[in-house]
Amino acid sequence: METNANYTSFVALGDSFTEGMSDLLPDGSYRGWADLLAARLAARTPDFRYANLAVRGKLIGQIVEEQVGLAAAMKPDLVTLVGGLNDTLRPKVDMGRVRGLLTEAVERLAPACGQLVLMRSPGRNGPVMERFRPRMEELFTVVDELAAAHGALVVDLYGVPALGDQRMWDVDRLHLTAEGHRRVTEAVWQTLGLAADDDWRAELPPARPEPWLARRTNDARFARQYLGPWVMRRVTGRSSGDGRAAKRPELLPYEVRDLTPPDRTP
Secondary structure (H helix, E strand, C coil): CCCCCCCCEEEEEECHHHHCCCCECCCCCECCHHHHHHHHHHCCCCCCEEEECCCCCCCHHHHHHHHHHHHHHHCCCEEEEECCHHHHCCCCCCHHHHHHHHHHHHHHHHHHCCEEEEEECCCCCCHHHHHHHHHHHHHHHHHHHHHHHHCCEEEECCCCHHHHCHHHECCCCCCECHHHHHHHHHHHHHHCCCCCCCCCCCCCCCCCCCCHHHHHHHHHHHHHHHHHHHHHHHHHCCCCCCCCCCCEEEEEECCCCCCCCCCCCC
């Protein structure tokens, strides 16, 4: 049953998850769940407007400083805020500070929009997930508490087996594939009370066993191309988003374009 079909404007805040990495389009830009959601809302609403302020690598303090004020001033019907996860992945993190900043963000955004949406983010199954699970769950407890206090909706992606499946994650093991982003879009859509298109929780068919040599080759490539540079950025205090602008910094009419990614099936 649809509870609200009148969203005419949407602003997305966050980091690489909301920017759309690694859902690559033929022109080299990233699509992602927020663009897909905007396209679906625009298809049913004349003069629909959309802004995406998310930038890869941003910590919750940067999201509050650089994005929250802009989004609040736009006074959109719909706001999504996903942040804090990059903080939990740092070697050292003050979770009390993360709580305070996330609280500030919600307190500023909730009165400025028609509907605020928060998320319990997905995590890729594996040893990295297990290492950071306690921090993630602490973050998600804060998300639940803030949503209850401020009338926000929560899209609960955490712990859904299909989204933890390694096949839903790109070769960098940090960002969802096109199919992963599509499922997140459907999850947000249904959380908004809009008519379901399919079951975004549906599990993938059993995976084919991967030969030992192929696993080791993939692990080596991952370490060389992604893990090493990621560690160096942590050590030097740099971010993949340094100097990068948001892809849709203004709340403007959304012209639906071809959002079909190239076929990346192995």
